[in-house]
Structures are given as C-alpha cells and as structure tokens.
Amino acid sequence: MKGLVWFRRDLRLHDNPALSAACTECQEIVPLFVFDEPLLRSHVFGPACVGFMLGCLEELRRSLAGHGLTLAWRIGEPIETVIQMATERGIDTVYWNRDYEPAALERDRTVQQRLAQQGRTVRTFKDHVVFEADEVRGLTGEPFQRYSAYRDRWWVKWRAATPPMLAVPTFEAVKSAAPAPAVAPWPSAADLGYDSVPMWIEPGEQAAHARLQWFLRGPVHEYVSGRNLPAIDGTSKLSPHLRFGTISARTAIHAALNILSKGGRVSRADVFTWMDELVWREFFQQVLTAFPRVVEGPFKTKPGLPAPRASGPERDRLFAAWCQGRTGYPIVDAGMRQLNQTGWMHNRVRMVVASFLVKDLRIDWQSGERYFMQQLVDGDLAANNGNWQWCASTGTDAMQGYRIFNPRIQSEKFDGEGEYIRRYVLELTGVPVKWIHEPHLMPQDEQDRAGCRIGSEYPAPIVDHRQARQEYVDLGKKSVAP
Ligand SMILES: Cc1cc2nc3c(=O)[nH]c(=O)nc-3n(C[C@H](O)[C@H](O)[C@H](O)COP(=O)(O)OP(=O)(O)OC[C@H]3O[C@@H](n4cnc5c(N)ncnc54)[C@H](O)[C@@H]3O)c2cc1C
Known part of the structure; x- marks a missing residue:
C-alpha cells in the first residue's frame, strides 16, 4: 500500500501516531509538508514563527532522509495541493494528525470528502x-x-x-514512494514572504x-x-x-x-x-x-466592556506606544521589547501587558491578540485567544468583578531588582532600584545621574494607572447596569 503522511503541527518522528500508522500499514510512503500560501500571505503569523517552523522542518527533513524517506514540500493552497499530490503519486491512504482550529477542521473535511470521491482512504489521529x-x-x-x-x-x-507514547517507527518495511520527487532547494523565509530573524529558541x-x-x-x-x-x-x-x-x-x-x-x-x-x-x-x-465563536468575539455573551478610551489617531498613538514598548511603565515596556526582539514573552509579563492594553488603554483585546500572533514564536489560536479573553475578562476567568493588574506592584513583586527591566529597556540601565519601577517619579538630579531624562530618553507614563483603573471600573459598572 502507498501512503501519504501530511505533516502539519507534528514535526517529529517520536510519538507521532499518523507517521507510526503509515509505517506499519504501507510499503511506500510520501511524507509531505504544505506551506499554506493563503495563510502565509495573510500575515497571521510573523517572522519568528515562520523561522522556527523552517528550522523544525529542516531537521525533520534530515531525520526522514536518515531513514531513506524524502520529505516532499509545496508552497500552495493546501486542499488542492494534497489532492494533486495524492493523484500524482497514486496514493491509497492519506494519514494526518488532527488539528482543531475551526478553519483547519473545515479544510480537513473538504480534503477528506474529495479524497473519498477519488476512492482514497483517509486515516486521522489524535495527537495535538x-x-x-x-x-x-x-x-x-x-x-x-x-x-x-x-x-x-x-x-x-x-x-x-x-x-x-509511541516510539520512533522502525521504517524497516517502508521506502520512499517512487518516483522520488525532484528535490527543490529548501525554501527560505524570504521565499515565504518573511524576513529572516535570529532564533532565540532552538527549533527541532x-x-x-x-x-x-x-x-x-x-x-x-x-x-x-x-x-x-x-x-x-x-x-x-x-x-x-x-x-x-x-x-x-x-x-x-x-x-x-x-x-x-x-x-x-x-x-x-x-x-x-x-x-x-x-x-x-x-x-x-x-x-x-x-465554542468556535471565540474566534470572532467574546466567550461571554454579555461581556459588559467599558467604551474605548480613544479613537482615530489618539487610539493609534496609544497602541503604537504599547507595541513599541514606550508606555512609560517599565515592566510593560520590557515585556513588549522582549516580544519584539525574541518572539517570546514571559507568561507573567504577558498577563501584565494584556491587562494594560485592555484596561488601562481601553483598546480592544483583538488588536492585542493580533499583534501577539504576528510576533510570537509560539503563536497559537487557542492559547492566544483564550488567554487574551481571560485577561480582558471576556473569557473563562472565574473571577467576579475586574482583574486589573497594577504594573508597579507586579514589577516590584516579580522583578524586584529590575533585572528583567534593565535587560530590555536599555535607557533604564543606570536607574537605581529605588526608581526602576516608577522612573517618572525620579527627581531631576537623579535623572541626570542615571543618564535617563524622563520625557526624552524614556517616556513619561502615557496614562495614569490609578486614574485609568478607576475609570475602567466606573465605566464597566455603567455598561452592565440595567
Ligand atoms: C495574553 C497571553 C497570550 C498568550 N498567547 C499564547 C500563545 O499564543 N501560545 C502559547 O502557547 N501560549 C500563550 N500564552 C500562554 C503562556 O504565556 C505560554 O504558553 C508560556 O509563557 C510559554 O512558556 P513556557 O513554554 O516556558 O511555559 P511553561 O510554564 O513551561 O508551561 C508549559 C506549557 O504549558 C502551556 N501553558 C502554560 N501556560 C499556559 C496558559 N496560560 N495557557 C495555555 N497554555 C499554557 C504551554 O504549552 C507551555 O509551553 C499566552 C498567555 C497570555 C497571558
């Protein structure tokens, strides 16, 4: 039997149910990865994520080659690409591990139907x-x-x-399905429409x-x-x-x-x-x-969200300051700069920056969710959406009332010495511990000594947290009032 293993969110040999089944049931295998062109073009993901994926695929390709299998790849629309590949290579059964995102479920249903119409079998597995x-x-x-x-x-x-758990398959009984695909040069980030960026977390x-x-x-x-x-x-x-x-x-x-x-x-x-x-x-x-509706809107049917703080250019100015890590709140700025530089951000800080965007700046959580997806190396619809909604109090958070993180308290509690802050907010390197969490309170002579003038080298806070918090709570009460 000839099988096609469609790799998607399972770029490994070890404990891979679809691959193991194909190796047990088939004599010839085509391992395939499809670079989803429409998805890549829509820039839902960013360079960190794409770079990491390419690194993982490179290793997968080498590992499969070590077992005599050639990883085929295509850039294109996945449904047509898989159907075409199955037809060209005379495949009997297509194997894949299931993906639960609504768009992926829809895609997989269509592929399965089309393959069934051609008389081919599909075997899918729980894995993710x-x-x-x-x-x-x-x-x-x-x-x-x-x-x-x-x-x-x-x-x-x-x-x-x-x-x-499943072991790495032995591959003893399988070989690459002939004719072997022409080995095209492996695509680079640029071929996929992305910049190449340094990897801070080793892929593979x-x-x-x-x-x-x-x-x-x-x-x-x-x-x-x-x-x-x-x-x-x-x-x-x-x-x-x-x-x-x-x-x-x-x-x-x-x-x-x-x-x-x-x-x-x-x-x-x-x-x-x-x-x-x-x-x-x-x-x-x-x-x-x-609840697939969470992709489009709040999990809670009546989220009772306060009105936005600003619209038009003022909203854009606040959002840009948040994205760039120039809010004047060191812990927020360190988090956003860590994200922009490395594609990853510490979980505690993700919560702080998300709360700040939604509750202090009163900017919709969907803008933050989108920005995270474009920057994160681990950007994942379920985790990102679920966490953003949790932080925005529109999701599954069991807490009654409003969870609003105070950036200063979070900073003092979890980065007491300001080590994390100084690592990413270089302007604050010379600022003493006493002022590191609220540098805008530093007297002028201390600012001079620290080599950091507030308002020029480092921004003054773009909103006052205490006031923003009160406004959020008052407006929130009004929006849920009968
Ligand atoms: C606003 C916001 C957005 C987020 N977006 C994402 C995202 O796009 N992708 C993502 O994987 N995680 C996301 N998280 C969750 C969490 O921040 C990361 O999973 C975690 O920081 C990853 O680091 P780690 O692997 O060292 O985690 P560890 O602490 O080592 O945890 C182990 C694993 O558990 C899972 N995990 C941990 N915390 C969470 C959580 N709160 N929700 C879901 N899974 C969790 C992750 O898979 C993680 O790798 C988000 C959190 C927030 C607050």
Whole structure:
C-alpha cells in the first residue's frame, strides 16, 4: 500500500501516531509538508514563527532522509495541493494528525470528502492534545467553561485511560514512494514572504527533548515560585515546540510523572503545577472546539466592556506606544521589547501587558491578540485567544468583578531588582532600584545621574494607572447596569 503522511503541527518522528500508522500499514510512503500560501500571505503569523517552523522542518527533513524517506514540500493552497499530490503519486491512504482550529477542521473535511470521491482512504489521529474536547466533559456531557473543573476531570481521565507514547517507527518495511520527487532547494523565509530573524529558541525535535530534559532536571523543582520571575529561566520554553509538535504533550506529561515516580527530593507541588499548565493548554483547545465563536468575539455573551478610551489617531498613538514598548511603565515596556526582539514573552509579563492594553488603554483585546500572533514564536489560536479573553475578562476567568493588574506592584513583586527591566529597556540601565519601577517619579538630579531624562530618553507614563483603573471600573459598572 502507498501512503501519504501530511505533516502539519507534528514535526517529529517520536510519538507521532499518523507517521507510526503509515509505517506499519504501507510499503511506500510520501511524507509531505504544505506551506499554506493563503495563510502565509495573510500575515497571521510573523517572522519568528515562520523561522522556527523552517528550522523544525529542516531537521525533520534530515531525520526522514536518515531513514531513506524524502520529505516532499509545496508552497500552495493546501486542499488542492494534497489532492494533486495524492493523484500524482497514486496514493491509497492519506494519514494526518488532527488539528482543531475551526478553519483547519473545515479544510480537513473538504480534503477528506474529495479524497473519498477519488476512492482514497483517509486515516486521522489524535495527537495535538492528550484528550480531545469530547473526551473530557461534565457529568451531563457538557463542555467545561471553568478551568479548575476541567483540570480535575482531565486528571480523572488520565488515571482511567493513560495514553501510551509511541516510539520512533522502525521504517524497516517502508521506502520512499517512487518516483522520488525532484528535490527543490529548501525554501527560505524570504521565499515565504518573511524576513529572516535570529532564533532565540532552538527549533527541532532534538532541541525539544533536550529542553524538556534540562527543565525536568532543574527549574521544574522550583516552578511554583520560579515561573513568576521573568528575569530567570524558570519555565520550560517548550511552547513553540508544542505549537509545532516537535514534542507531544503526552511525552511531556509522561516525562514529568516519571521523575515523580523515581522519588527522592522531588516536589510534587512544583511538578504538578507545571503539568497543570499543559492542562491549561488543553482547556483552551477544548474551549475553541466547543465554542468556535471565540474566534470572532467574546466567550461571554454579555461581556459588559467599558467604551474605548480613544479613537482615530489618539487610539493609534496609544497602541503604537504599547507595541513599541514606550508606555512609560517599565515592566510593560520590557515585556513588549522582549516580544519584539525574541518572539517570546514571559507568561507573567504577558498577563501584565494584556491587562494594560485592555484596561488601562481601553483598546480592544483583538488588536492585542493580533499583534501577539504576528510576533510570537509560539503563536497559537487557542492559547492566544483564550488567554487574551481571560485577561480582558471576556473569557473563562472565574473571577467576579475586574482583574486589573497594577504594573508597579507586579514589577516590584516579580522583578524586584529590575533585572528583567534593565535587560530590555536599555535607557533604564543606570536607574537605581529605588526608581526602576516608577522612573517618572525620579527627581531631576537623579535623572541626570542615571543618564535617563524622563520625557526624552524614556517616556513619561502615557496614562495614569490609578486614574485609568478607576475609570475602567466606573465605566464597566455603567455598561452592565440595567
Ligand atoms: C495574553 C497571553 C497570550 C498568550 N498567547 C499564547 C500563545 O499564543 N501560545 C502559547 O502557547 N501560549 C500563550 N500564552 C500562554 C503562556 O504565556 C505560554 O504558553 C508560556 O509563557 C510559554 O512558556 P513556557 O513554554 O516556558 O511555559 P511553561 O510554564 O513551561 O508551561 C508549559 C506549557 O504549558 C502551556 N501553558 C502554560 N501556560 C499556559 C496558559 N496560560 N495557557 C495555555 N497554555 C499554557 C504551554 O504549552 C507551555 O509551553 C499566552 C498567555 C497570555 C497571558
């Protein structure tokens, strides 16, 4: 039998259900990756994400070549490209791991129908999540709307039906389907319409495993406190790997449980807190699957949002200051500059900058969501949308009332010495700890000594947080009043 394995969010050999099934069932295989041209042209993603994906594909190509398989690739519209490839190569069965984004579901339905009309078989597999949306449901079968209830059920499910991990297939019985595709030079970022940018997180399956091992040997043991400190490497930085599937969530959970089972001086609380973050990821996937309306608007049917602060050029000025990291709030600015420079931002700071955009500047969360997708190396619709809505209080946040982060308090608490701030906001390098969280309060002579004049070298705050907070709360009350 001749099979086509369509790689999408699963750029790896290890624990890859679609690839393993194809290797078991087929004698000849065409591994294929399609660069989705309409998606790339729409610039939903940015150069960091595209660069990371290319790096992962480069390694996948080498790994497959090591087993005698040639990774075919095309730039084009995916539906037509897959159909054409299956026809050209006389494929019997097309294999893929499932993707749950609404547009991807629609695309896959169409491909499946068209292939069936041609008499070809399609085999799809669960892979991107440990449990799909309909596997973790409430007692009456309803999807969960609160994370804590979902998490508890998720662990019950894990204990009842622990999903196994798959080894790298042996590839012994398969070979590249003949005729081998002409090997075109691998596309560059420029061929895909993007700038090439430095990679701050190493792409590829090997790097993902190394990162997981490094994390489980060290930082996970202090995760509960370390995960909140943006100046240290206290989290796994596996998010881009999970996004592109260079490692599976199953593998990550199994590996974490494995260190617990070995005993010794392992903190269950730290390890479980980390695994629960992976459950957050699945929670937002199931929100997206069960409530696809979140792509277009708020999860809450009556979000009661205060009116925007500004419109036209004034709104654009505020938004540009936020994007560029020039708000006059050091922790916000450090976060946005980390994002712009590296394509990644620490989770605690993501929450702070999102709250600042939506609640202090009163700019719609969708603008922030879009900007993040264009900059993030781990940009993922489910996680990004779910978190933005959580921060905007339009989503699944269980907290009653308004969660508004105070940038100064967050900064003092989680970056006390200002180490993270100084790493990204270079103008503040010489500012003493006493003023690092609110440099605009520095007396003039201190500003001179620190080599940082507020209003010229570094901006004064673009809004007053205390006042902005009060306005948000007052306007919010009015917007929900009967
Ligand atoms: C406004 C905002 C936007 C976000 N956008 C994205 C996004 O586009 N893609 C993305 O993967 N994460 C997003 N997150 C979640 C979180 O910030 C990142 O997953 C995390 O910072 C990645 O770092 P890490 O891999 O070191 O995480 P770790 O702390 O090591 O956590 C392990 C894994 O758990 C998952 N995870 C952790 N926190 C969350 C969370 N809050 N929601 C969902 N999954 C989580 C990630 O897959 C992560 O890799 C966003 C958070 C906020 C507040």
